[in-house]
Amino acid sequence: MGRSLTQKIFAEHLIEGEMIAGKEVAIKIDQTLTQDATGTMAYLQFEAIGIPRVRTELSVSYVDHNTLQSGFENADDHRFLQTVAAKYGIYFSRPGNGICHQVHLERFAKPGKTLLGSDSHTPTAGGMAVIAIGAGGLDVAVAMGGGAFYTTMPKVVGIELKGKLQPWVSAKDIILEVLRILSVKGGVGKVIEYFGEGVKSLTVPERATITNMGAELGATTSIFPSDEETRAYLKSQGREEDWVSLNADADAVYDELLEIKLDELEPLSARPHSPDNVAKVRDIGPVPVQQVAIGSCTNSSYADLMIVAKMLKGRTVHPSVSLAIAPGSKQVYTMIAQNGALADLIDAGARILESACGPCIGMGQSPSSAANSVRTFNRNFEGRSGTQDASIYLTGPAVAAATAITGVLTDPRDLQMNYEEVVWPETFTVNDNMIISPPENGAGLEVLRGPNIKPLPVNEALPGEIKASVLLKVGDNITTDHIMPAGAKILPLRSNIPAISEYVFCTVDKCFPLRAKETGRGIIIGGSNYGQGSSREHAALAPMFLGVKAVLVKSFARIHRQNLVNFGILPLTFVDEKDYDGIDQEDLLLLSDTSAQMSAEHMLVRNLTKGTEFKVVHNLSERQKIIIKAGGLLNYTKNR
Ligand code: F3S
Numbered sequence: 001m002g003r004s005l006t007q008k009i010f011a012e013h014l015i016e017g018e019m020i021a022g023k024e025v026a027i028k029i030d031q032t033l034t035q036d037a038t039g040t041m042a043y044l045q046f047e048a049i050g051i052p053r054v055r056t057e058l059s060v061s062y063v064d065h066n067t068l069q070s071g072f073e074n075a076d077d078h079r080f081l082q083t084v085a086a087k088y089g090i091y092f093s094r095p096g097n098g099i100c101h102q103v104h105l106e107r108f109a110k111p112g113k114t115l116l117g118s119d120s121h122t123p124t125a126g127g128m129a130v131i132a133i134g135a136g137g138l139d140v141a142v143a144m145g146g147g148a149f150y151t152t153m154p155k156v157v158g159i160e161l162k163g164k165l166q167p168w169v170s171a172k173d174i175i176l177e178v179l180r181i182l183s184v185k186g187g188v189g190k191v192i193e194y195f196g197e198g199v200k201s202l203t204v205p206e207r208a209t210i211t212n213m214g215a216e217l218g219a220t221t222s223i224f225p226s227d228e229e230t231r232a233y234l235k236s237q238g239r240e241e242d243w244v245s246l247n248a249d250a251d252a253v254y255d256e257l258l259e260i261k262l263d264e265l266e267p268l269s270a271r272p273h274s275p276d277n278v279a280k281v282r283d284i285g286p287v288p289v290q291q292v293a294i295g296s297c298t299n300s301s302y303a304d305l306m307i308v309a310k311m312l313k314g315r316t317v318h319p320s321v322s323l324a325i326a327p328g329s330k331q332v333y334t335m336i337a338q339n340g341a342l343a344d345l346i347d348a349g350a351r352i353l354e355s356a357c358g359p360c361i362g363m364g365q366s367p368s369s370a371a372n373s374v375r376t377f378n379r380n381f382e383g384r385s386g387t388q389d390a391s392i393y394l395t396g397p398a399v400a401a402a403t404a405i406t407g408v409l410t411d412p413r414d415l416q417m418n419y420e421e422v423v424w425p426e427t428f429t430v431n432d433n434m435i436i437s438p439p440e441n442g443a444g445l446e447v448l449r450g451p452n453i454k455p456l457p458v459n460e461a462l463p464g465e466i467k468a469s470v471l472l473k474v475g476d477n478i479t480t481d482h483i484m485p486a487g488a489k490i491l492p493l494r495s496n497i498p499a500i501s502e503y504v505f506c507t508v509d510k511c512f513p514l515r516a517k518e519t520g521r522g523i524i525i526g527g528s529n530y531g532q533g534s535s536r537e538h539a540a541l542a543p544m545f546l547g548v549k550a551v552l553v554k555s556f557a558r559i560h561r562q563n564l565v566n567f568g569i570l571p572l573t574f575v576d577e578k579d580y581d582g583i584d585q586e587d588l589l590l591l592s593d594t595s596a597q598m599s600a601e602h603m604l605v606r607n608l609t610k611g612t613e614f615k616v617v618h619n620l621s622e623r624q625k626i627i628i629k630a631g632g633l634l635n636y637t638k639n640r
Pocket residue numbers: 064065099100101119121296297298356357360361378
């Protein structure tokens with residue numbers, strides 16, 4: 001029976017387990033990446049494991065999230081990251097060098113490798129045939145120490161791409177169409193693997209736009225084959241020797257199959273407030289727009305910015321629109337400066353930002369109150385932009401540029417412009433002077449820690465019984481942004497858990513941290529897809545610090561569930577979802593004899609306030625049970 005590309009790469013890296021969908025497997029990790037918002041914690045955890053040098057083929061520490069320096073905190077964290085990288089054998093990508101996923105694709109990703117990153121959009125590298133998985137910082141720390149990565153063997157969804165995109169339709173429209181069909185829950189427990197003749201017409205950065213937003217499907221990762229197009233991209237980066245040809249077998253069997261006819265796609269947009277709320281731009285109509293933001297790890301490549309520059313050349317941004325553009329990397333920035341496109345963007349009235357995540361993570365450029373903002377980004381959750389009542393529309397770069405010109409959401413086909421294909425340069429401008437290689441031996445080097453780097457809190461072992469009140473009851477699709485918001489005020493506290501925990505659930509219920517501290521121990525009740533979105537482990541670590549012992553929901557998003565396990569918080573799901581309705585905030589729940597109950601098929605929870613009883617399951621592997629009992633992965637790893 002033929003194998004998918006996913007199965008081939010998993011098989012090559014398999015350390016433990018059977019490759020049966022739904023079963024736990026352990027795979028060897030070749031490369032890791034971190035970004036600064038999750039990286040400081042990951043390196044503190046790596047230090048706590050106590051290994052003198054990373055054991056991966058390659059590890060890179062990027063600084064792209066918190067590049068604002070209005071206080072000492074971010075600058076101190078950057079210095080910590082630079083010195084810790086040098087000491088332990090990690091490449092350091094300096095602030096200003098670009099967004100981790102864009103730079104990793106350009107300079108480090110290699111077909112056939114495995115990559116674990118402490119960022120949910122790590123699957124971007126799947127555009128280059130990498131099994132690239134987003135995880136919590138602690139998982140990445142363990143992988144840097146040479147430990148395997150444990151995950152549930154995913155199902156493989158094959159998506160056959162047929163035909164070719166029409167002018168003005170982009171790779172973003174392909175992934176928005178997949179999101180429209182499958183929804184934000186449709187990829188959970190699955191790898192999305194693309195194949196078919198339509199693949200050939202997509203460049204590596206276009207493929208990476210698609211795999212990037214596979215994260216919004218909840219997928220473990222997404223992957224494209226490695227073909228002549230991949231080879232050409234690597235050659236243009238001066239890395240042709242990294243290329244290998246990789247494909248699924250012609251008779252590969254997929255768990256599910258889907259077909260997308262590229263010729264039939266039109267410019268699409270994800271409307272507020274979910275990436276799967278997708279419709280044709282023409283059907284949405286001319287929504288007045290106050291801001292357009294172009295960039296992010298989804299759409300900030302050379303070709304993305306060139307199409308925008310071509311459309312804006314000789315035109316002026318509409319007076320009601322603020323247009324912000326962040327090139328994805330120093331390489332992209334340099335190239336558009338060298339060929340004059342940057343001048344066209346500036347001349348049209350664009351506000352050019354540094355190569356970083358910027359507005360995507362609420363670091364500046366928040367829209368005005370109740371504004372509509374059109375963004376080429378990947379997430380449009382309520383409040384993520386930094387303006388609680390703003391409405392975000394996600395589109396490709398051409399729709400964003402057309403909208404910047406007209407001031408209303410616009411299908412670029414309605415502008416009657418000539419469509420000019422972006423011509424790819426044969427070679428890209430390569431200058432890695434913002435990537436600092438680690439010395440051969442970092443043993444004698446000092447790690448510099450400013451006052452913002454606080455010691456790592458560690459959980460206690462799982463108590464014999466959990467008798468605790470419901471601290472909060474929330475509904476469906478709660479994101480990690482709801483649990484642990486980001487933004488310019490909160491993110492600088494990422495290395496200071498006591499301080500950052502004051503903001504847990506602050507946009508949902510301001511009193512949560514105080515209530516948690518007063519009770520000392522608590523349980524959270526949630527609906528479906530709890531913890532979707534960013535991989536930030538602070539959404540588990542800060543609640544752990546506040547005494548949360550269990551999270552009981554209808555279903556979890558993958559990375560967040562793993563983060564809960566990593567920090568020793570029991571992740572439970574209802575056997576009968578109707579039991580969710582029978583629980584109120586402040587109810588006192590009892591989970592007795594936790595250790596013995598964890599071995600049973602299901603666990604019993606008593607609602608002492610209501611006098612009722614209901615069943616829950618944990619779906620933990622034997623290894624995860626030991627981790628939970630130890631109080632988390634750090635204790636477990638140290639015990640070993
Ligand atoms: Fe950065 Fe936004 Fe991507 S925060 S890594 S650009 S999702």
